[in-house]
Amino acid sequence: MFDSLTFFDLLLLVSATGTLSLLVLKYIRTARLRASLPPGPRGVPLIGNIFDMPSSREWERFTEWGRKYDHAENVGRQELHLFGPPEFPMLGEMMGWDRGLVLSHYGERFRTFRRLLHRFMGTRTVVAQHHDTPENLIEHLRRYAKTYQRVGALDMTWRSRTAGAVVLDLCGDELVHIAEVASLEFSRAATPGAFLVDSLPFLRHFPEWFPGAGWKKLGREWRADTHKVVDTPFEYVQKRRTAGIAGTSFVDVNTKDNMSEHDADILKWAAVSIYFGGSDTMVSATSSFFLAMTLYPGVMKKAQAELDAVVGSHRLPTFEDRDRLPYLNAVIKEVLRWAPVTPFGGHHRLMEDDIQDGHLIPAGSAVIVNIWGLLHDEKIYSRPMIFDPERFIATEKMSSEIDPHSILFGYGRRSCPGMHLADASLFLYIATILAAFDISKAVDDCGRVIETNAEFTSGLVSHPSPFQCSIKPRSLDAISLIREANMVEP
Template structure:
């Protein structure tokens, strides 16, 4: 065989192999049938998408896919699949997709939540871990947590009807003090207002299907003056709000010549003056701090808000938790973190709050960086991966009677073993697991324990009619209880005295 014939045969064999390989290529995971070109554009839910995704899972299995104009989106409704992919193959499943509205145009890719997988991501995570990556690290901040929660009780005593505002104020006070060394103003603090505004816009700008530019990225280049392009002006305003949230606390630190815990953590040794950081280090420190604040404040607010809803809806559970607190702590002092090991039911209550209505019901999307085969299905490179956290936390194979609010499910008994700790699900998976989970857990625990020790939470009665709180939640990446009323009153005069006790307060 001459050289030409050999080369021709080799090329033919290669082409045949590629054709055969293509013919045997694994199918993508099943899902709803789409239309030509646009795919499943009209199948995507516009609100509370986790419920629709759960229904898809029941119909097509634990891993489902849809296609939006050629973009594959994989929805995981199975804990095993979530762990196999995001934990077991974290090296290829830890990237973030390009979210044109929220990430690119508004700018949330500067924060840890949406920063791509790479050196900057690792820098952020390293600083976060040094600051609060372990329970031992978080223990340093227990005094701040306890003090600000005591102040929270005082605000509840003065204006119980404003409990939702008090939750946000207190969570902001804790995180701002830890991230920047900043003590917030008692009323209308600008940094808290900035963060409230920006984090709400994060949730809205990253909600799947909320903006057409995420489906047609070329739309980002249309001029703002074009009719129908009001969303571009919205993006510009939201980007300005995000920069304000990131810049103003950092500039305050520089102006006051303060040395924050966060900068100290980033140096791994002595405090480092911000002025001595390089431009890239300054960027990383500033936006890691902003990530801590924006991520920690809003998610913790949602969880504590859910606690008040649960207590109003389930007085029998509230009573059981209070009986445990009374037996362990008594009525002469407020509970502290040192009591937690002796409060198993209250600890279980915190777990059930996280499971019952998860803060991020569909998580923050991942992106796979290369083709992957899972359970015989192809997950193409560049696919967006959504984990249906809500579904995993309401899976009947993991949690008995999952729609029932029952803290006892997390306690061993004579008839059953404790069910899976929701911390292993609710904070995400793999290298993208929430770095603030220990701080969030501590904040939720101390808020629940101290509130239950001194207050009763119940349904509101108006004109002799009981007003049933609405157990309903907002859509978006971060989900909150929709507004509801509840009645909050001190348990006793001794409780009032405990709440009112002066303990180094300056507000």
């Protein structure tokens, strides 16, 4: 019988046998643990809840599960436990992102990343050193306003002279394209359930020609894009340094003469981790701000009235004005709560067995915090689907609701190292836009108002679905400020 088998037939037989063995072992282990695991949707033998995983608006399904299966009394419990290895074979080993901060296991490489990022932007005091001088503020606003629709936060995170000076002084269509492509691929691959191999990691061992293994070819193509976005800007900085051009970027500051290959690898991956941690998220937050102002014009008018009273109409706001702008700060908090940029934040992995509320969470399990669910929990926020900055302003009759910053930026070792920089940058951008522009619903060629809804895309980073709005200067004074700042093309 076996003499008639071809090599590929034999390989298929071995692969199928190995797969069946792994599934049986998984089923036995799951059966042993089933009685002590937390409650959840009933899965299918051997493959669990793979087919229950939503492909869009995941946060809503996870919130539904949280309400149905959570028997804990503590408020705001929104966790999803995935009893399988959160290895992300597609994003990690196939695309190469296991070299970066997000997928690094806790150890020396991870700790080195955190030390580098903390020294550069880990505290409010350090971030204050990156605040713009008046002349650089104008340059930053001009570049950011001109490129918002095209590249979003690219200038903000990859320039060496502005408040977003975190990586390098480099721009241009080629890098813009490289960054945009890699960002989209990263977001897609990091979405829970996007690729079957992330739920069944043993599929990584199957050859590319095997049915269902087409993701390997896609992974190889995306890996090339990963290397481009990691290597290209780093090489640019090194060439600039060789030419004697000094910079103040993250890479410039941390580059040393005769760096070892290991140290260079750490530095360039730390740099790209900064960019990917802040670029797409900044575009998401500012886009959500424009959507909110389009839908809630009363909020915009109130924030503008506060700006007029504190700043006046003859200059743009600065960081020094922030403490005197409580309503504007509340608007920023509500943007982050109403439309969280990362609905699930970073994934966590248990290093050892843990007991929570009498239930076992096995070592190796992935724990995903449903940030969207927490920020829209009626036990925490009143009327959570409504955009209402007043919830963050205490009165004699009511205390303010929980600051979303304490939820949005993650927890423990995996908390966002750039949270203070992101907060400062978002304040500067929103304050400037509100001081200079009115935002309203767009109208078509016949003068009819174009209605829009608060809808958002799925993915690791969520964005408002495409919408239209009208952006116009507020006054003659605003036009003068815009021209002075060169925020638009002449």
